[in-house]
Amino acid sequence: MAPRFEAVIVGAGFGGMGAAIQLKRLGIDDLVILDREDDLGGTWHINRYPGLAVDIASVTYSYSFEPNPHWSRLFAPGAELKAYAEHVADKYDLRRHMRFNVVVGGARWDDEAQQWEVRVENGETITARYLVTATGFLSQPKMPDIPGIETFAGKVVHTTDWDDSHDLTGCRAAIIGTGATAVQLVPKVAKKAAELTVYQRTPIWVAPKPDLRIPPPVRRLFARVPATQRLARVVSTSLLEMLMVVGVLRYRQARVTNRGAELLARAHLRRQVKDPVVRRKLTPGYSFGCKRPTFSNTYLSTFNSPHVHLETSPIARVEPDRIVTSDGGSAEIDTLLLATGFDLWDTNFPAIEIIGREGRNLGKWWRENRFQAYEGISVPRFPNLLSLNSPYSYSGLSYFTTIEAQMKHIDRLFGELRRRGATTFEVTDRANDDFLDAVTGRLGDSVFYVGDCSSARSYYFNQHGEAALLRPNSTLATHHQATHFPVTDYHYA
Structure with missing residues (x-):
């Protein structure tokens, strides 16, 4: 047939x-x-x-x-x-x-x-x-296997199933996860939430983000002279290649490149975070590139805000109105945001x-x-x-x-x-x-x-x-x- x-x-x-x-x-x-x-x-x-x-x-x-x-x-x-x-x-x-x-x-x-x-x-x-x-x-999507999470009485949202109708203004929120998604999400939630606790298992290397607005004259130039945008692509791709191929894949031969990227991320962390204790918690203990790094100008500095808390103790359980950590600490929350990534x-x-x-x-x-x-x-x-x-x-x-x-x-x-x-x-x-x-x-x-x-x-x-x-x-x-x-x-x- x-x-x-x-x-x-x-x-x-x-x-x-x-x-x-x-x-x-x-x-x-x-x-x-x-x-x-x-x-x-x-x-x-x-x-x-x-x-x-x-x-x-x-x-x-x-x-x-x-x-x-x-x-x-x-x-x-x-x-x-x-x-x-x-x-x-x-x-x-x-x-x-x-x-x-x-x-x-x-x-x-x-x-x-x-x-x-x-x-x-x-x-x-x-x-x-x-x-x-x-x-x-x-x-x-990877859902966290945490005792009691099904008993939580508040709002639970995974980042892959975002609920636009849920207003975060004035909420007491928790975000589980500190990967690339959380790096983008945390600063936005912090602007609205009355209290935000971020639960981190593994810190992430964060580099400065040259997130520039592309002015209309440049966009018009790209449209009228496509070769200019192709040139921009070549430059961008070359920088990524240097980071990926030299710093990650050829680590044995070019440790200095990898080390340079790590030093850049460390300097960015020092500039962004005032509290040395928080800074230590946000510093990865693994080599740059073992886990996909990310770029942000706002994630790290968010932890300077008094209503934003970084929690690194393992989560022991979730109760109807709070998260309890293995050291006995707890945070009352009404909104649980899962930035737990993918399987x-x-x-x-x-x-x-x-x-x-x-x-x-x-x-x-x-x-x-x-x-x-x-x-x-x-x-x-x-x-x-x-x-x-x-x-x-x-x-x-x-x-x-x-x-x-x-x-x-x-x-x-x-x-x-x-x-x-x-x-x-x-x-x-x-x-x-x-x-x-x-x-x-x-x-x-x-x-x-x-x-x-x-x-x-x-x-x-x-x-x-x-x-x-x-x-x-x-x-x-x-x-x-x-x-x-x-x-x-x-x-x-």
Whole structure:
């Protein structure tokens, strides 16, 4: 039986839209994009919490082939990223392929029919020749496992499910978590709350944020002379590359660069926080880069305010009107805000159940063996699967570096499919093993294995203790490999 679609894409964020654009460029228009939310945009649709903004310069955090000259700031607010996603969907004619409020339960490869069967939770089964999973790295919220949290009588809000109707003015609030989301959220809540207690398990390195307004004359220049915005992108990308490649991935050879970034963050902390005791609590004990650092000019200084309290004692339990810590202390609250991040390694890789050839369950196989994916996109025993959010796929600090590299990989792979007159591809075991050996070997020089990451509690590390998220390459190397990988690394039929 012929499949209903040539391709099913799971996820209508920037990754899924990038894959759809590439497939349409290749002439594959018979595709459907499924998303569990009620609109497109992925992260930038789901998240609406106060202070939401991109933490990569906007000129870099966007498709290189679709520059946006209208960013209002160097680090655009979340609403502008959502508007940019809508613009891309309209320009590249993607909306007609999208179906929302569709929860995908799983997918199974039918070896006899040579197609994927995608199971939707309403009971529908959708068949397709190719399956693309673009569910995002940060799509499965992590809920804290704290005794008594279900008994709390006040308002509980996770940052991925923000309630705009809840007025924070005059409230007694608690925020659990001090990752990148909390860094943006804390200053905004502090402006409204009568009392705010921030519960920190692991401090985060915070660097100054050059968050400049982009004046209208510059925006007009970007629109009229696109080369000027391309130049700005090159400069921004180069700075990120230096931080990522030299300071993090080449830590063994360039500790001085990493140390320089750490000294910058320490100096920023000294300037921002007056109380030396609070300052010590906010100082990470792990090497810069073990956990994704962030940028802010307001987060650290918020702790100078008398109504803002930093709590580092572990939470013992939640009661109906308060949080109690292990040292016996407590804070009365009426609003509990959860900035507890996402669950990558237990529920996000993959975000849905995927069963390949010989009954191989992708999630189970990864957890029982090692997390791995050839070029961060293909896995043996999973024919015609393009897994965009996979181990060793994230290249650079901007997600768009990863997306565009994967688009190039798809272009080369499908070009070879057509040249051979084939319809099915599957990466070989040999190619997958060689790639895994290569990336893990290069990561041996990184801060993850040479630096001190013991106290970082970083989502870069999986349950096997491997830093299996980042691709240990420069952006240029990743994109070169995407266009030059040996086509013989795949079987074709």
